[in-house]
Amino acid sequence: MAYNAWIGANLPDRVPTHWNIQGQIDGYGSKWVSILLMPVVMVLLIGLTIYLPRWTKRSVKTEVFDSTYHYVMVLVAGLMLAIHVMILQATAGQMLDMGRWMLTILFLFFALTGNVMGKLQPNPYMGIRTPWTLGNESVWRKTHEKAGQIWRWGGALGTVACLLGMPLGLCLTLLLVLTLWPILLSYVIHRKLNL
Numbered sequence: 001m002a003y004n005a006w007i008g009a010n011l012p013d014r015v016p017t018h019w020n021i022q023g024q025i026d027g028y029g030s031k032w033v034s035i036l037l038m039p040v041v042m043v044l045l046i047g048l049t050i051y052l053p054r055w056t057k058r059s060v061k062t063e064v065f066d067s068t069y070h071y072v073m074v075l076v077a078g079l080m081l082a083i084h085v086m087i088l089q090a091t092a093g094q095m096l097d098m099g100r101w102m103l104t105i106l107f108l109f110f111a112l113t114g115n116v117m118g119k120l121q122p123n124p125y126m127g128i129r130t131p132w133t134l135g136n137e138s139v140w141r142k143t144h145e146k147a148g149q150i151w152r153w154g155g156a157l158g159t160v161a162c163l164l165g166m167p168l169g170l171c172l173t174l175l176l177v178l179t180l181w182p183i184l185l186s187y188v189i190h191r192k193l194n195l
Contacts, residue, residue, distance in 0.1 A: 001039060007088050008035045015091040019098035034091050038084030042077050049073040052125060068119040072126055079109045103171045104162040110178050111155025117148030128182045132190035139190045146189075147182035154178045 011031040018027030049070060082105045090096045120127045122140050127133070128147055133140040158174050 003085070004035045004039065004088070007092055011035075011088075011091055017087075017091075019090070019102075031091070034087055038080050038087070042080050042084075045073060045077045045080065049077075068116045069123075069125065071116055072113060072120075075109060075112055079105065099168050100162055100171075103168065103175060104159055106175060107155045107158030107162060107171075107178075109155070110151045110175075111153075111159060114148045114151030114153075114155055117151060118145040120144050128186055130183055130186045132186045136190065136193065138193055139186060142189045142193075143182060143186040146185055150181055150185075151178060 008031060011034075013031055014028050015031045015034055016025040016027065017029040017034055018025070020026045053069075083102070086096060086098070086101055086105070090098060117127075118141075122134065122137055127140070128143050130143075133143050154174065155178065158171060158178070161174070162171050
């Protein structure tokens with residue numbers, strides 16, 4: 001909030017609020033939306049981190065899952081914070097390649113999340129939640145172990161590729177593969193275990 005107050009004092013009333021994949025501005029809005037939206041989202045995420053397990057009947061009550069759950073929620077809040085700072089810096093006039101930086105941040109998020117995917121146990125909040133993983137604990141475990149490796153290495157590769165100037169179309173394709181591959185993987189593992 002201190003950062004918001006500092007940077008917000010110098011922002012015009014109408015600021016860029018959206019950029020396309022090429023990093024060109026394609027939306028404008030009130031500076032208050034840019035200043036307040038992500039902090040409100042982060043407060044809600046912190047609230048969910050604390051209260052969601054209390055509001056729902058949770059079948060997973062292990063310390064390993066609790067620490068993994070909190071780690072992932074901190075990563076999500078950190079993702080929101082990084083996007084928030086990047087948007088405010090751009091609205092303040094700093095020349096940023098928004099598409100490239102956004103993809104870099106997302107790849108880094110995937111890499112860091114991949115480090116703990118194998119520790120996620122079946123739960124009602126997070127993970128690769130397909131009919132096949134939710135229907136079989138072995139499918140869940142194997143899918144998350146393999147997806148964790150894919151996300152860790154794919155996220156690291158994507159981060160480096162973005163920073164080294166790889167074309168954004170290829171970076172976006174890699175991000176799409178990282179997002180969709182675990183869903184297909186869960187089906188393949190399900191089929192193998194049920195043959």
